Amino acid sequence: QVQLVESGGGLVKPGGSLRLSCAASGFTFSDYYMSWIRQAPGKGLEWVSYISSSGSTIYYADSVKGRFTISRDNAKNSLYLQMNSLRAEDTAVYYCARDPSLVVPAAGLDYWGQGTLVTVSS
């Protein structure tokens, strides 16, 4: 079965860095686009970043552009989010999600991980 498991969250000081990972299993990872989405405590969902199946196409939300870097390692079935210059407003649960559009066109985000909490505080 499809599984996405995030890790790497934790408490970090403002200005610090953190690297999130998302381990994928149960499907051919290299066939799927992926996204990171976050949710601040008690708030709604905010899309953060997207990466194509090969990693050649990447997009970011304006709120993280220049500070966050998305990447993937298809050999390791893993997705990453390098977060630098962290701010208090980056505090959120971060989810990775699968985008099956290469396989099923226009299919939304069909599987999500359980999320990992990032807290930015001094």
Next chain:
Amino acid sequence: AIWMTQSPSLLSASTGDRVTISCRMSQGISSYLAWYQQKPGKAPELLIYAASTLQSGVPSRFSGSGSGTDFTLTISCLQSEDFATYYCQQYYSFPYTFGQGTKLEIK
């Protein structure tokens, strides 16, 4: 960026009721719209994609309609497990955007 207005933000209903949630876009997105359900402490789950296609395993009491700028999620006969928060999402263009959410609570 495409802005979305999701309404209502809070919806009170009873088991067996029929409810609708609306999502309006600042510009046309064809049918590139999805609906998600989220329960407290859990990840969102995809209900509907391409505006009206039911995700595998989702009960048929959920339905979606619309295209262009106006979309609707309908739950035809509320069950106890449907009380949750619902989000729409456009994936027509980047940055992807989500609606503000609709919390469906028991009346």
